[in-house]
Amino acid sequence: MISELAMYFSEDITLFLAPGVTGLLCFVSLSLLRRRGKLPPGPTPLPLLGNILQLGGGDIVTLLGKMREKYGDVFTIYLGSRPVVVVNGYDAVKEVYVDRADDFLGRGDTATFDTTCKNHGVAFTSDIDRWRELRRFSLSAMRDFGMGKKSIESCIIEESQCLVTKLKQTKGSFLDPKQFFNKVACNVIFSIVFGHRHDYEDTDLLDVVKTIGETFYIISSRWGQVFEMFPRIMTFIPGKHQQFLSNMQKLLQYVRKRVEKNKETLDPDNPRDYVDAFLIKMEKDKNNPNSVYNMEDLVNSTLHIFFAGVETTGSTLTYALLIFMKNPDVLGKVCEEIDRFIGQDRSPRMEDRNQMPFTDAVIHEIQRFIDLIPMGVPRKTTRDVEFRGYHLPKHTNIYPMITTVLKDPACFPYSNEFNPKNFLDENGEFRKNDGFMPLAAGKRNCMGKALARMEIFILIVTILQNFVLKPELSMRDLDLRPGVSGFGNLPKSYRLAFIPNN
Incomplete structure (x- = not known):
């Protein structure tokens, strides 16, 4: 009797709910289509699920590239119920980054970081005024403590030795x-934000480097992509994405511990690093209820600075050596130029780069070819925008596809292969290229771009001065394709031996 009643009520509830669920799905579908009418074309989304069918079958960068072939340089996809306008090619991306920068200056939704940062910190805040103030302060403070100056160059040289x-x-x-390169990059950033480096065997350094690498990898994998589509649901579902959520909390806790350590020995008249400068500014601004100088913005801004700086530099250097071993003719020409202009008896300096056009071209080409952040970091419109014949409402998410700029044949004649001629003129001199924007461009570009440029040059030259690179695999078996492609293009793991050349 009880089972019959249960079955009856179950069927009754199902019959009662079915029209409601159907109506809700229809309403969502119509809402999506109405919003769609104002946006660029794209694949038809499912209610609530968006374009998961089109985006769930491979790496998202390749899939978006195929959609571009069908829908053109500007099209719309839905990550869950969230519409995102995908912008491709040098001309269109430049319009977003540079020509109409103020219209696209907002930070787009990035669930992987928003869940942790909660609109705090210089990199991922969606508040334009907060971003402007934090970026202005951060650039000033980082310059004060070495970035772009001889002092940080000396720090990088010391680290390279x-x-x-x-x-x-x-x-x-x-x-x-990569384990070594991430330690080097981490120590350089730490010298700016925390005032000193760590020994390579220090447990804190090892833990931070491991956690950042693991987090960046998961965010770039399919787990990160699915979380980006359905963050509210995925927060409660087990999987590898849970690891990056716990990792981000772990990194935030590490920064908080370091900040507290600085507070204990702070001398307001003699700031030692970025954290000290922020703490001093917090004290001066403590009576301003709208101040962005608070503990959450300090902790998150500090994390953003070294999270970005460690992985981008470490992965670029890791990729660079792989490319050199795959292209021994290029490696030979770089070593010849090093011998001619620097020799073996002194460390390289940034001023040497201007005398080494081939090496300069090779480093630019490495950054172009590896395409480290292929989708860019999402932007958001700051007002209603008319863009390329379409109407983009205020707060529309934008994916400026940096990969399509770095591979635009209109900018780079050898767009789909590794070739330093992309940055050399007919006389073999270095040639600038407006399409070179591996870390974005315009007002909201990467704050550490100049620092990364210095690190990459000095470290590559120092390694080639001192070692012969010996791959574990044959040259034919060295694979330049990324091991994971999403938020980042990360190199496959490989092994080599560093053979001292003296």
């Missing part, structure tokens, strides 16, 4: 180079 010492201690054994 520490790296040489560590690599010589490996005695020509095969190893994964």
Whole structure:
């Protein structure tokens, strides 16, 4: 009797709910289509699920590239119920980044970071006024503590020599180079934000480097992509995405601990680093209820600075050595130029780069070819915008596809291959290229771009001065394709030996 009643009520409830659920789906579908009428064309989304059918079958960068072939340079996709306008090609992306920068200056929704940062910090805040003030302060403070100056160049040179010492201690054994490069990049950033470096075996440094690398990888994987589509649901579902959520909390806690350490020994008249400068500004602004100088913005801004700086530089250097081993003719010409202009007896300096056109071209081409942040970091319209014949309402999310700029044949004649001629003129001199924007462009570009440029040049030249690169695999088997492609294009793991050349 009880089972019959349960079955009866179950059927009754199902019959009662079915029209409601159907009506809700129809309403959502009509709402999507109405919003769609104002936006660029694109694949038809499912109610609530968006374009999961079109985006769930492979890496998102490749799938968006195929959609471009069908819908053109500007089209719309739905991540869940959230519409995103995808912008492709040099001309269209430049319009977003530079020509109409103020119209697209907002930070787009990035669920992977928004869930943790909660609109705080210089990189991922969606508040334009907050971003402007934090960016102005951060750039000023980072310059005060070395960025773009001789002092940080000396720091990078010192770090490069520490790296040489560590690599010589490996005695020509095969190893994964990324573990070393991330430590170097982390120490350079730490010297700016925390005032000092760590020994390479320091447990805090090892833990931070491991956590950042793991987090960046998961965010770039399909787990990160699915979380980006359905963050509210995925927060409660088990999977690898839970690891990056816990990792971000772990990193925030590490920064809080370091900030508290600074507070204990703070001398307002003698700031030692970025954190000290922020703490001093907090004290001066403590009576302003609208101040952006608070503990949450300090912690998040500090995390954003070293999270971005460590992984981008480490992955670029890791990719660079792989490319050199795959292209021994290019490697030979770079080594010849190093011998001619610097020699083996002194460390390289940034001023040397202007005398080394081929090396300069190769480093630019490495950054172009590896296409590290292929989708850019999302933007958002700051007002209603008419863009390329379409109406984009205020707060529309934008994906400026940097990959389509770096591979635009109108900018780069050898767009789909590694070729330094993309940055050389007919006389073999370095040639600037407006399409070179690996870390975005315009007002909201990467704050650490100049620092990364200095690190990459000095570290690459120092390594090639001191070592012969010996791959574990044959040249034919070296794979330049990324191991994961999403938020970032990250190199596949490989091993090489550093053989001292003297």
